[in-house]
Structures are given as structure tokens and as C-alpha cells.
Amino acid sequence: RTSREAGAPSTGELIALAYPDRIAKARGAPGSYLMANGREARIEPHDALAKSAYLAIGEIAGRAAGARIVAAAALDRDALERVAGDEIESVETVAWDARALAVRGRRLVRLGALTLSEATLPATGEAVAAELARGALADAFDRLPWAGAPASLSDRLRFLRAREGGEWPDVSDDALRADSAWLADFLAGKSALAEVTTDDLAAALRARVPPVLARRLESEAPTHYVAPTGNRFAIDYAGPNAPAVSLRVQEVFGETTHPAAAGGRAPLTLELLSPAHRPIQVTRDLPGFWKGAWREVRTEMRGRYPRHVWPEDPAAAAPTARAKPRGT
Numbered sequence: 001r002t003s004r005e006a007g008a009p010s011t012g013e014l015i016a017l018a019y020p021d022r023i024a025k026a027r028g029a030p031g032s033y034l035m036a037n038g039r040e041a042r043i044e045p046h047d048a049l050a051k052s053a054y055l056a057i058g059e060i061a062g063r064a065a066g067a068r069i070v071a072a073a074a075l076d077r078d079a080l081e082r083v084a085g086d087e088i089e090s091v092e093t094v095a096w097d098a099r100a101l102a103v104r105g106r107r108l109v110r111l112g113a114l115t116l117s118e119a120t121l122p123a124t125g126e127a128v129a130a131e132l133a134r135g136a137l138a139d140a141f142d143r144l145p146w147a148g149a150p151a152s153l154s155d156r157l158r159f160l161r162a163r164e165g166g167e168w169p170d171v172s173d174d175a176l177r178a179d180s181a182w183l184a185d186f187l188a189g190k191s192a193l194a195e196v197t198t199d200d201l202a203a204a205l206r207a208r209v210p211p212v213l214a215r216r217l218e219s220e221a222p223t224h225y226v227a228p229t230g231n232r233f234a235i236d237y238a239g240p241n242a243p244a245v246s247l248r249v250q251e252v253f254g255e256t257t258h259p260a261a262a263g264g265r266a267p268l269t270l271e272l273l274s275p276a277h278r279p280i281q282v283t284r285d286l287p288g289f290w291k292g293a294w295r296e297v298r299t300e301m302r303g304r305y306p307r308h309v310w311p312e313d314p315a316a317a318a319p320t321a322r323a324k325p326r327g328t
Contacts, residue, residue, distance in 0.1 A: 012075035015056035016083040022057040023075065023084060025114045033057075033069070036084075036112030043069040054080055077116070084111055094127050096135030101143070102192035103131045123191040133184035136193050137177050143193060150201035155237040156221035157209070163262055164220075169208040182208055220262050227251040228319035235261065235268065241282070244269035249280060249297075250308065253317040258286045275305045275323070290315045 009017070016023050024033035024041065031045040033055060041060050043050050052074040059071040081088065091108045105121035105128070136144060146154070154171050161168035176182070186204040190196060209217060224232040225245045233251075236244045243261045249272040260267045267284040274280050280297055283289045294314060302310045311317035 010073070010075075010079055012054075012056040012073035013079050013083050015058045015073055016075055016080070019056070019058065020084055020087065021112065022060070023080060023111060023114070024055045024057055024072075025116070026053055026055075034113060036114050038113040039067060041067040041069050043072065049074060053077070080111070080116075087111055088116065092121060094123050094125070094131050096131050096139070098135065098139045100192075101136070101140055101194070103128045103135065124189075126188075128191050129187040129189075130180070130184045132187050132190060132192070132196075133180040136196065137180050137183065140193050141173065141177060144196060144201060145198045146201065148198045148202075150198055150205055152223055152234075152237075153202055153205050155242075156217065156223070157205070159237040159242060160217070160221050160262065163266060168213060169210075171205060171208065222261065225259055225268060228254045229321050231321055241269035241271075244271060246271040246273060246279075248273045248275060248277065248321070249314075250275075250320050252286065253309075253311065253314045253319040255286055255319075256315050258284065274301060275308050287315065 021037035022035050024035045026032070027034045029045070031043045031047065031050040033041050033043070035041060035057065041057060043055075049055060049069075049072055054075040054077065055069070055072045056075045057069055057072040059069075060067045061070050062068050075083075088109060088111050091110060092105065093108060094103050094105050096102075097104045103123045105123035107119045107121050109116045109118070144150075157168055157171045161170060183201075183204045185207070186200045187196065190200075206214070221235075221237065221243075223235060225235055225247075226232055227247060229251050231247075231251060233245045233247045236242055243266055245259075245268050247270070252270070252272070258267050259270075270281075270283050270286060271279055272281045272283065272289075280301065281289060281293065290313070298310045298312070301308070307323045309317070309320065309323075
């Protein structure tokens, strides 16, 4: 190697000018390089050039990953930019980081297949919400905040679709994972899984329901059963006996027709409880229970819970959430 005149191009620059697609960057093990054209090539690790961050490769032998560098010269970053500056591009990207469960923004400086440098950027914009939705549904579906309103709405919609047919939207896990657009529209300004709320999920699920069905949803799959006492009890649409409600039997005194969902086509499974909240009867025919098995239940319950009312005709009795009414 000989010194060169000031301002004269180096050997590396000359080779790079002749073969710009063979500008290479060190990667992985010593002596391993990736070229701008995307091919890999190696030089013996003990060769002095193997310590260079960049090379301009003049000659290679072999093919694909087994290519061997036969002739090359070192190329520093300044020389690389002088030779290939017009081909270098700066690209801003956003990508899902599955380990951090967040979207990361990056600025990449590239020359062909080579990443010359990268820097972290704030993750903002519509692309971030889209990438967050895609990544969260693909890699962290079960870690989304489904509890509460989203789970309730999902269960109700699945119940109606299974019972009433395909006019109701498909909100199965597979369907929700298949297309992230439904969620992305509700994640504006967010970049991490931890920022997604139950309100976001509930609103996104609700938006999948056409307006004409949204009006029917509350009447055909209400969230709660209102007992004769006026108290509200959550309806379970996911369990094996769905739709089902658990409540103390005194709450339904005076109920003469059996409550139902799906426009009266799906009787609620009533788990009737004792004052101690232990099951005493499960029925889908409350009037039939009043006329039949109630007599035996009443006899047993009067002995166990004498402070509570156990009328002979519960269909005509006043409902209560208390023990015996005051003054009795």
C-alpha cells in the first residue's frame, strides 16, 4: 500500500466507483460482509481487511452465502458517501417490537441492502396505530384488556351470531385476529399495548355492529336482567347454560312469565339461590317451578332460613331483597 496524493481517490473509492453494488459492510462474525446488492461474502478473519467496517470489493469467487472475497480495499464512511452519496437514502419507519409490546419509530440511512446507520424516533401518526393494532392482535391478543365491557359485548355478539345467524358480526378470536383495521381506527395517538384501554376495545367492537343491528342488540341481548325488585343482574352469555343469571329466589317473587333473550326465543337459565347464595334450583321454566318443585324447596328453606319469607304462592307474592319485611 502506498500513500496517495491529497485529493486523489483512494483504491477503495476507485473500486467502489467501478462496482458500487459491491460496497460492503461488516456484519456478524469477523470477516463476514454484506454487499449493497444483498449478497454475502467472506474474507479470512486473520486478513487485515477483516477489521474494516466497510470494503469495496473488486473480485469475489463462489456463489451465494459461500462467496469468497478475492480482492478488496478498505473504505471509510466519508469515502463511501463521496462515492455513493446520490444512492444513499434516509427512510423513516415504524415497526412493532414484540419484546417491548410497543411500536418503535426509526430513521434508517441505507445504501441498497446496507443499513449505514439508524436512530430512534418518536412513534406517531396513522401508521403507528395500524402497526400497534396489527402487532397486538398477532402477538399479544390475550394480553389486551378484554375484561369488563369488551368481554361482555363480545359474548353477547357471539351468542346472537350462533343463535340468530350470520347477520350478526363475527367477533370470534380468529376473525378479530385476521384483520386489524377494526382496532387500528380506535388507537390514534397510542404506540404501546399498555396504552390500550377497555374503552378502546369496547368502542372498536361496537363499531363492527351495523346501526340497524345496534338498535336490536340491547333488546335481544341485554347486559342485565331486571328482577321484579328492580335490581339488575348481569346475564352470562358465555357459559354452558347461556344466557344465564344467578340471583336469590326472593328477587323473582311475582314473576309469572319466564324471562328470555333474543326477542323471547332464548329463555334465561335462572340459577335461583338461597339467602346464603347457595344454589337451590336451576330452571328455564319459572312458572312451572312455582307450580311444581317449589313446594319441596319451600319446606326445606323455611327450616333453614326462618327469617326470610317463603310464600305458598310465590307467583303472587311481593319480591324482596331483604329478610322478612319490617313489621312482620
